[in-house]
Amino acid sequence: MTATIEQTGPATSVGEVPTFEVTLRVRRFLPEGPRGDESYWDDHVLTMHGTDRVLDALHKIKWEQDGSLTFRRSCAHGICGSDAMRINGRNRLACKTLLKDLDIRKPITVEPIKGLPVIKDLVVDMEPFFASYREIMPFLVTSGNQPSAERIQSPEQRAVYDDTTKCILCAACTSSCPVFWTDGQYFGPAAIVNAHRFIFDSRDEAATQRLEILNDKEGVWRCRTTFNCTEACPRGIEITKAIAEVKRAMITRAF
Incomplete structure (x- = not known):
């Protein structure tokens, strides 16, 4: 039937x-x-x-x-x-x-x-956002002339900063931050994320300079760990975790 x-x-x-x-x-x-x-x-x-x-x-x-x-x-x-x-x-x-x-x-x-x-x-107007981005030197810094061979990294070395390479500079994280709303001088999460990407890159030689820049009164210590930035990120970057890792690097590294 x-x-x-x-x-x-x-x-x-x-x-x-x-x-x-x-x-x-x-x-x-x-x-x-x-x-x-x-x-x-x-x-x-x-x-x-x-x-x-x-x-x-x-x-x-x-x-x-x-x-x-x-x-x-x-x-x-x-x-x-x-x-x-x-x-x-x-x-x-x-x-x-x-x-x-x-x-x-x-x-x-x-x-x-x-x-x-x-x-x-x-x-x-995205200029204030990109001004902070430029200030943290978002590029690989090495000494000497052009290398004669590839700069090799292990999978473990790459994994340390892999998450923060995903940033697309949309400003969703920075413009979701209450500190940034009230203090236009704060670097903001996106700039710190892009600094993290190079601070923890084993090939880079300017980590100390970036940490000095972010140690400013308007730098990484202005973060209040509200997690707004992490929630807003369309790429799923663990932004608050990355900011905490930069803070830890400042305390543990001599610069």
Whole structure:
């Protein structure tokens, strides 16, 4: 005897992606607009697909509803780090955040990351962030001329700093840090992570210099270990652990 399955809803074609309606509430800031320096919220109702991400929704607004909406994006695959923004109050990459993973029954809020000057809408001035990054010397420093052979590392030596090589400089960690919000001089988690990457590289010879830089009053000791940075990192880097390892290196190494 064969059981019969009763169709209770409309037929769905094989491979069809379901759609849903969602409201995107975007924080707008137009420096030369009629509101002057005042920012405001702008709501957009969109019909989206289950495979769409927040970046797709922003594209839909810009391409179909309001071409003046301004935001950064590049690769759209979570590698370049260009589209870091606050989504429902948390720092995320818009290209990695699926709409269906959020509560679409309520408006989804999108605003610029905190702690950096807003240029327009979701675009912030990244220069203070990159100034700290440059200051920690994010490059291999060695003495002598060009090597005559490859600088060999063991798997164990590489493993020491492997996690911090994953940073994509999206600023999600730094702009999630309460210390950075209140003290614009603090180096911030991203700069310390990139210093860690070279401090613990067995081939590098400038660890002492980097530790001296981060021993400044606005350096690594300003970290309050709130774990905001670790939670915000789209690459899963254990940032708070890396900062603790830099602190330990300062105490145990003579410099």
